[in-house]
Amino acid sequence: MKRLLGIAAAVFLLGLTGAAGWLPWWSLAFWGGLAGWAVARGAAQGFWGGFIGGLFLWLVFALVRDFDNGGILSAHIGALLMGVPRWGLWGITGLLGGLLGGMGALTGYQARAFYRHLRQ
């Protein structure tokens, strides 16, 4: 569990480097990959750790921006996406962040396992 939370925290903290907006969206998967490589001891642990970290990161930032904005933009975007409610946009954002972090961490773990296999 500690490791899972460690991965999540690593993904969250490393992912904060994207806050300035200069890094591409897939940088989160890269950070997940690093955390998965360094910390994960199992595929499920890697995925869920990365997932939680990515989910929280994207969700928290979406929530902060949305509340700061008073929901003006999310109303427009929801209407644009065929009536998705505000909470639906939060959900999609969190889910995408989670998947990115999770898939990245899983890939990191698998890469490390493969590397070890090669060395053996």
Add this chain to the structure above:
Amino acid sequence: MGLLHLPIPVGQQRLPALGCFFNPFSGFWRNAEPQRGPVLRSEVQLSGLSGPVEVVYDERLVPHIFAGNLEDALRVQGYVTAQHRLWQMDLSARRAAGRLSEVLGERTLELDRLARRRGMVLAAENAVGQWRRSAEGMRLLEAYCAGVNAWIAQLSPADYPIEFKLLGYAPEPWSPLKTALIVENMAETLCGGENDLLSTLSLQQFGRETFDYLYPEWNPKQRPIVPDTGQWRGIVGSLGGETSASAPLPGRLSAQPPSEEYFVGSNNWAVAGSKTQNGAPFLCNDPHLSLSLPSIWFQIQLCTPEMNCYGVSLQGIPGIIIGFNEHLVWGVTNAGHDVADWYRLRWADAARTRYTVDGQEYPVRWRVERIGIRGREPLIDSVRYTIWGPVVYDHQPEHPLRDCAFRWVTHDEPHPNSMRSFLFLNTAKTYEDYREAIAYFDAPAQNFALATRQGEIAMTVQGQLPARRREQGRFLLDGSQKASAWAGFIPNEHLPALRSPSWGFVFSANQHSTPPSYPYYYTSRDFDDYRGRHLHDRLSSLQAANADSMARIQNDNFSRRAADALPVLLRLLKREALDGEGRRWVEELERWDCRYEAHSTVAPVYEVWFDTCYVRTWDEMLDDSSRQALLLPERWRFIELLEKDPNSPFFDRKDTPERETASDIATDAFLRMQAFFKKYPEKRRPWGQFRPVHIRHLAQIEAFGRTVEIGGHPTALNALSSTHGPSWRMMVELGDGVRAWGIYPGGQSGNPGSRFYDNFLNLWAQGRYHDLFFLKKAEDLPASAMFARQTVVPR
């Protein structure tokens, strides 16, 4: 991963790549502005400035720019305009340049092709070529462009306006050519239309006598902008008759259903101090354009030691287009003259590479247009150019204009100072300055109203207006004779103008510029026939005017047309043919005050009845699928025929053996109107709901648009159709100080994620105004009304 990284096609639309779009750091969430408003840096560095510039934003996000000279002011104008409206600038320039398909794909290809083929880019290139001849003008324009580019240069993709993210492309640097393209866009909207083909087809169909009966050019009830006071005595204007192409036309016109009434208009008027409460002159202006979000206008104040000017600007054009300074106020409406003609060519070879004029052969010049299309190979389009202009429709074998060249005033090289015309006006102090400033203005021709602090009022119809022979340009012209060419332009001193008339007001509402006694012939696609008359009546009876009475005029929903037509229709109606419900509706119509108020339940009844009468009468002009194949007579002529010639053969329907009269048409239309409301009971609503006003997003993104249910009608002074209307309402009183009120249906920000995107809209819909902050210095803005303060310093 592809799902996250690549745009997702849904039908003709493309949804943005999910990963980019939902990323809260650089996707759409990034455009969610804090509720308070945009975060503006308190200090900005800008290359090229000669000194620091102060920008204070008032509580409505209107920037007030205080600079040491005009060049610095315009540089910062470019910067702040781009800061708030960058995507709108990009789209407008793309539209005129025929470059929409580069970002929107194949669905805009025909639009792009037409823009190129109509010579929009060529016209913009010509304009820039001329502007370069004025070193001072070019320096100012380049300063503006540099300001725009400074904003673009510091943007990261995360900071792009949301539309760039949705459509998946990046902004490009701004240039003088793009400014010229924005000017062309306005020209296309305001002076790109004509009726030449429809008039020619109608003349061929009906013959001269019937044509004159159906389509008289002068409405005897008309109140022209400039009356005849003997000022034109001795001027020899239009000589001789038309030189039109008489050969039958090939192909058929693929026209629109007739119900859509063409409508782009505006009102402006100035009232002398003798008619106002405070004894100070008053000027009002409300240009009626396509209503959009982001709004077409951007409010701004430019203050330098030489000038202090407030008003609305067009994105991409330096200076203020409609506004006021400490000395005078001006406003514009569209003159509406036809400045676009078609010349029928005589080809000298089957390949259409040579044509003859006065027996001499000329080769066509080719201009190759490369139209980029997203997701596809570009289209290479070769356009033929002749001495008259481009051959626009030769790529459509069935088009009746396929052998015609397009002559449009905006293709001509403008005056080198044409771009500075509004800048001169921004700094003008007197009537003479105003005349000198607008003398450089070429197109689209406008009615420039003026009021000065010295108490003068004036109106000038200004622009490059062809000096035509009688009826020249009303029909297709014969391109095989040099004699078909325009004989130059109406000299500036002969343009219709009015200076401080004894009756104390000047006004325009897109009606005829002059009565028929004006020595030069001109024609139009559609002069106004009702707003001008009603405005004249209101201004004639106006006494002790103040802001309230002026606002009531701008928001007046009374329709002169309905007032003309309704009594006639009611008289013609055979009441014995109506049922109980029909008779009740007639009673309501008899009580109706001809005001298109939002709550009126009678207005929709009248509207459907009138429109049905109109369409049922002109069955001769519609083709088998009820699309317009010939020119439809103007509504004023229709009402005149109802009243004065109810037995006209045109009231007879082609599809019945009986011979109908106006009375039969009015009765039949009434019954059809009743049937319409029975079939669609959901339409039986008050006017505001029956005809909602859509303020659409410029890229037609429905979720970014707004709909309001308000009164108004194209024939009322509050000229509102479902898509067009008062895009800026302004009232200015030039007393001891300047008092100004204004509003437009939108907001200063182009960002749908900003509270400033549409924050003026509700107030505008209620017919209310903002008291504008016209500052002498930055410190004059009360702290409670200040949103932000920026200092722009030289880099």
